[in-house]
Amino acid sequence: MRKAIIWILIVAIVLGFVYVGNNLFISNLNPVDLTDFLPQSGAVVKFKDYASISNFFKDLSRPVSDVENYGSGYLLLKNKVPVLYEVTKSSDVSAFDLSIKNLRKKGFNTKTLWIKGFPLISASSVNKSLHISFWRNYKMVSPSKDSIEYALNGMLQEEPLLKGDSDFITLWENRMEDNFSGVIFPQSKDVFESSLKVPFLKFDYPLYFGFNNGTFLIKSHSNIVSAELNFAPYDFSSSLLSITLPHTSDIKKYLLNSGLSFIVGNKVGIPVGSLTFLSSYLPGEFALMSKDDFVFIVKSSPTNNSMYTNELKTQLKDVAENKMLYNGFPVINFSGSNVDFYVLEFPDEFIVSTNKDVLLKIASRSVSTINSESLSALITVNKNFNHIVDLYNLNVNKLVLPFQDTRCTAEIFTNNGEREIVMRLKK
Secondary structure, three states: OHHHHHHHHHHHHHHHHHHHHHHHHHHHHOOOOHHHOOOOOOEEEEEOOHHHHHHHHHHHOHHHHOOOOOOOEEEEEEOOEEEEEEEOOOOOOOHHHHHHHHHHHOOOEEEEEEEOOEEEEEEEOOOOEEEEEEEOOEEEEEOOHHHHHHHHHHHOOOOOOOOOOHHHHHHHOOOOOOOOEEEEOHHHOOOOOOOOOOOOOOOOOOEEEEEEOOEEEEEEEEOOOOOOOOOOOEOOOOOOEEEEEOOHHHHHHHHHHHOOHHHHHHHOOOOHHHOHHHHOOOOEEEEEOOOOOEEEEEEOOHHHHHHHHHHHHHHOOOOEEEEEEEOOEEEEEEEOOOOEEEEEEOOOEEEEEOOHHHHHHHHOOOOOEOOOOOEEEEEEEEOOHHHHHHHHOOOOOOOOOOOOOOEEEEEEEEEOOEEEEEEEEEO
């Protein structure tokens, strides 16, 4: 009897572990719904094909989308209630009459009202009600009469969401690629404020989004023409955060303002704020390899390399130097009570790192580079960076990836004289 009880307990425990493990495994496999971070209120979404964005809103827009298959138009979201603006097709029969005909075919009872000088069709069936109005060549459909009235107020320029909104005027223009849809918010609200943030990066509005080969793309435009980088950044596959900018002074600013200087300064012992080479106006790259390791690369020359090395010697007291050659290039190890890092001098680069293995890979040219001549900035963030943020309480925006993936990249580059930011979230 005792053995039977023990075996029952063992089987129960094993089954419990299998159940919990299976649920954890399944939860890690399921991608997060895009509705978790795309807006559901106070936004306007422009689309060229409604079917391509319907999954973004699912149950939210289904009461509307069940009526018919929409083509291009807009989706207005107010208090999580959708209003679809469909571009009506040219026909000898008015859009008003066609709508009544289609609704009655689908079993709706209809009656006609007037609201703010516009015709309004109120339709109802056993478990659904819809309201439809018309403005220019658009048909507005919503399950809520109040939302239709709000949409008409916007068209009449009585509501702040659309009144004199430069983002909405831009969104009205046809400037998107075929696979992109656009979204704006009142007063350019940060779409990712609560669920998706990228350190050091602000989006300009309107935003455009779409899918391409399993990758969710977010694009924004700016009228600011950025300088060419003229520097091929290294692609560190293990880095938690890497950032490349045209001016290393910007990197220094980010380090000081974000709290990453704690790692580079207090933790490693390099006084970030006083180093001359971090104030250089030459292209550079900073990558955080782990909670303790980093690599900093700046465009340089043999003359500047000597100046940077002497600067380090001046700033760091009671530090031993161990010089060596690797692959024909000088490598210096600075070590002391609270300092242990390496310097690698290339003819065209000056590199500081706490990770000797990474430094030697660079010296052997085994670290790949990203070939993008027009690239002016690249930010790559591994979602493990969140642990760094929590651990050190860094003053940076926290990144949360919507997919079960290890990294997110944001690129800033110029396109026909206009700056573009493209963010890629791979599924």
